Amino acid sequence: MAKDLYLTLEDKPGEAARLGEALGNAGVNIEGLCAMADGGRSTVHILVDDAARARTALEGAGITVDRETEVLISPPLGEEWVATPGGFGRMARALAEADVNISFVYVAGDSRLVLSTSDDAKTAELLQAMM
Template structure:
C-alpha cells in the first residue's frame, strides 16, 4: 500500500537531487511528488510503495521523515480519468456532501489522484462507486 511521506528540505540547489538520488540509489520509485517552497524551506510530499526502503534511504541521506500518512490513490483507469475537466471537482463535491474533509491532495504519476481525508475508509468506498 502506497503512503505519503512528508519531509522538509532547504530551499537551495541540489536538495531535490539529494532526495531523488537517495531514493533512486535504493531502488525506491517515486510514485508521486508535491513540493512547495516558503521562507527558505521546502515542504515535500512523496508517494512511495516501499515505505521501509524509502525511510532507510532518506535517513541515510540525512533527510528526516516528519510524517507518514495513509492515502487513497485512485486506480489507473482508461476512462474516465482524472485528466478531464471537472473530474476533481466531482470527486471533491462527493466527499464534501458526505461530510468528508480533504486534508491532502496532489496528482501522481500515471494520472492518479492522491488524497488523504478525515475518513479514508468512507472516502475510498465513495470514490470507488464513482469509478
C-alpha cells in the same frame, strides 16, 4: 495501505537531487511527488513503493522524514476526469456532501490521486461509485 512521506528540505539547488539520488541508490521508486517552496523551505509529500526502505535511505542522506501517513490511491483516472473541466470539483463536492475532509491530495503516476482524508473507507467507496 500505501504510505506518504512528508519532509522538509532547504529551498536551494541540489536538494531535490539529494532526495532523488538517495532513494534511487536504495532502489526505491518514486510513485508520486508534490513539493512546494515557501520562505526558504520546501515541503515535500512523496509516495514510494517501500516506505521503510525510503525512510532509511533518506535518513542516511541527512533528510528527516517528519511524518508518515497512510493514504488512499485511486484507480487510474479516465478521460472524463483528466480531460474534462470540473472532475476534481465533482469528486470534492461528493466528499464534502458525505462529510469527508480532504487533508491533502496530489496526482501520482498513471493519473492516480493520492489522498489523505478524514474517512478513507468512505472516500474509497465514493471514488469507486464515481468511476
